[in-house]
Amino acid sequence: MEWQPHRRKQHGVKWKQIKLHLQSLVCLFPARDRKVACEGDRYLALGTPVQLHKSTMPPVAIQTWNLTKRYGAVEALTDLNLQIPQGQIFGFLGPNGAGKTTTIRLLFGLMRPTEGRAEVLGHDVHRVGPEARQSMSLLPSDNSLYSFMKVEQYLEAFGRITQASRQRRADLLERLELDPSRKIGDLSMGNQQKVAIVRALQDDVPIYVVDEPTRGLDPLIQQEFGRVIMDLRNDGRTVLFSTHVLSEAEALCDRVGILRNGRLVQVDSVAELTEARVRHLTVTFDQAPSADLAIPGATDLHLQDNQAEFTVRGSIDQILKTLARYTVVDLSINEPSLEEIFLRHYGSEDRE
Amino acid sequence: MNVPILRMTLRTRRLAIFWFSIGSFGYSLMIMGLWPFMETIDWAAMVEALPEGMAGERVVADLSPTEQSFYQYLSTEWSSWLQLVAAYFGIWIGASVVARDFGNGTLDVLLSPPISRTTFIVARMSALLLGATLLCSASLVGAVIGVLLWVSDVDVRLADLALMHVQLLLFTLATGGIGLVLATLILQPGRTYGVGALLMVAMFLLLIVANFASGGEWIKNFTLFSYWNPIDQLVHSTFVWKDIIVLSSITLTTSTAAILIFRRRDMVV
Numbered sequence: 001m002e003w004q005p006h007r008r009k010q011h012g013v014k015w016k017q018i019k020l021h022l023q024s025l026v027c028l029f030p031a032r033d034r035k036v037a038c039e040g041d042r043y044l045a046l047g048t049p050v051q052l053h054k055s056t057m058p059p060v061a062i063q064t065w066n067l068t069k070r071y072g073a074v075e076a077l078t079d080l081n082l083q084i085p086q087g088q089i090f091g092f093l094g095p096n097g098a099g100k101t102t103t104i105r106l107l108f109g110l111m112r113p114t115e116g117r118a119e120v121l122g123h124d125v126h127r128v129g130p131e132a133r134q135s136m137s138l139l140p141s142d143n144s145l146y147s148f149m150k151v152e153q154y155l156e157a158f159g160r161i162t163q164a165s166r167q168r169r170a171d172l173l174e175r176l177e178l179d180p181s182r183k184i185g186d187l188s189m190g191n192q193q194k195v196a197i198v199r200a201l202q203d204d205v206p207i208y209v210v211d212e213p214t215r216g217l218d219p220l221i222q223q224e225f226g227r228v229i230m231d232l233r234n235d236g237r238t239v240l241f242s243t244h245v246l247s248e249a250e251a252l253c254d255r256v257g258i259l260r261n262g263r264l265v266q267v268d269s270v271a272e273l274t275e276a277r278v279r280h281l282t283v284t285f286d287q288a289p290s291a292d293l294a295i296p297g298a299t300d301l302h303l304q305d306n307q308a309e310f311t312v313r314g315s316i317d318q319i320l321k322t323l324a325r326y327t328v329v330d331l332s333i334n335e336p337s338l339e340e341i342f343l344r345h346y347g348s349e350d351r352e
Numbered sequence: 353m354n355v356p357i358l359r360m361t362l363r364t365r366r367l368a369i370f371w372f373s374i375g376s377f378g379y380s381l382m383i384m385g386l387w388p389f390m391e392t393i394d395w396a397a398m399v400e401a402l403p404e405g406m407a408g409e410r411v412v413a414d415l416s417p418t419e420q421s422f423y424q425y426l427s428t429e430w431s432s433w434l435q436l437v438a439a440y441f442g443i444w445i446g447a448s449v450v451a452r453d454f455g456n457g458t459l460d461v462l463l464s465p466p467i468s469r470t471t472f473i474v475a476r477m478s479a480l481l482l483g484a485t486l487l488c489s490a491s492l493v494g495a496v497i498g499v500l501l502w503v504s505d506v507d508v509r510l511a512d513l514a515l516m517h518v519q520l521l522l523f524t525l526a527t528g529g530i531g532l533v534l535a536t537l538i539l540q541p542g543r544t545y546g547v548g549a550l551l552m553v554a555m556f557l558l559l560i561v562a563n564f565a566s567g568g569e570w571i572k573n574f575t576l577f578s579y580w581n582p583i584d585q586l587v588h589s590t591f592v593w594k595d596i597i598v599l600s601s602i603t604l605t606t607s608t609a610a611i612l613i614f615r616r617r618d619m620v621v
Contacts, residue, residue, distance in 0.1 A: 144457030
């Protein structure tokens, strides 16, 4: 499927471009600790390739500064500093109540921040909300639909509001195998979710914000939805992908941000996260190694017969060089999933 | 004003608007159609026999007994019921244009496109205006047809019938404005409808209390139901400016308040 380039008018592009370039330059000099989630610092320092949609567009899709939302004494979101460059799929990870949906609602002006601010393509989401929302489309987590409408009526009605592309709608209906002539109320939960997905993605915008988008979808459609999202990214569009399905984030996202109790505790590329994480290695030698076997960087080393099990944090390059001195019959690297990284940030009590 | 939002609002409320309008049309038609059977009853005398405070609007004018009876019949069986229907419709549709979408989660999607909240709520208020106009027009059409077909012994001026329905429209919009303000303040549909209904019941009770209490005329200033005097219009051709001004002011004030509140309101789930 070919996505049509977005046609929505950009306001004050020149000035915003200069301003955002200056902001990007500031971010080239990371003054903050790597553990502190200043997304701009990380992104530019890592040199992640960014596919710009148009040379005239600023490189940052979404940026927040100390974005905070409190309900009385309850802090739903605290000091969120985030910078999402264009042309990436950014995974927003965290369990229910972590602050993902609050962030999304703040970005769409559905709520006002207690402190801080947010910009979308250089437009302040609260001062010039309609301009900011001109560039975004939302797929909310709670997708209530008008059940008395037919699918095509619903999509057409919303399409008129956002001037959505009919061609895009037709493509999405075909890819997600959705019958537009059916009444929404008669559809299964999964098919209703497809209606919501088509409604959101039929808009021709540079940024898509999807909140728990694959809920209720069968595995095949989940895969197709993943391909649709990848196509959007390949077309230079940005996707803020909020989910608690870690495998999904791992498969689709270029980078992920992990939220915990309303705080962004880590932001990294999926590759960086997996690189920095702990691996469990099991090496089988042709004969039992000596008891004083030394493997640099290995911890929790257990030797049993001709097998050695140990844990490595970070790069395994030095390990492999050391092992090259021996005759290795078998080597298994147990790749911990994103789940393990996730759980490093969430104790069992937090997940309750 | 955003036409697609207006169209969608009308589309989602079309059944309610349609059935309310059909109901008001049928009711007005029925009331006029029943007059040939009702004119044998001396309505004026019957109303006079009621205790003070229960009679509602008495027709005191230089009218023939038939005319007196006819207008008393309308006052008792038509206009008071029409007012209750209009109050219910106004509160319900005024509240539902915001609260219903908040309740079923569609408000998030509706507010995510690049339109301002003011534009959104103005489109929604326009739907309320169109719905109320349709309701009142349907009643007017039913009444006009009924008068032309069955009311031959009383001279009913059609212009007065129309002006009476203009008053009814303003009354509906005023109650709709109250419903809208409540919806923007409360957001939850159940609570909004509940508070709206309580407010209407309270105002209706105030009217009854004002009628019963000696020297309780001043209480009428605090109830919306006292600003609807259709018989004055029909009998005396008096366009009650005070009622018009009060109802228009309430509509304007509540609409402005709803816009201001909605613009700043957090849509907290």
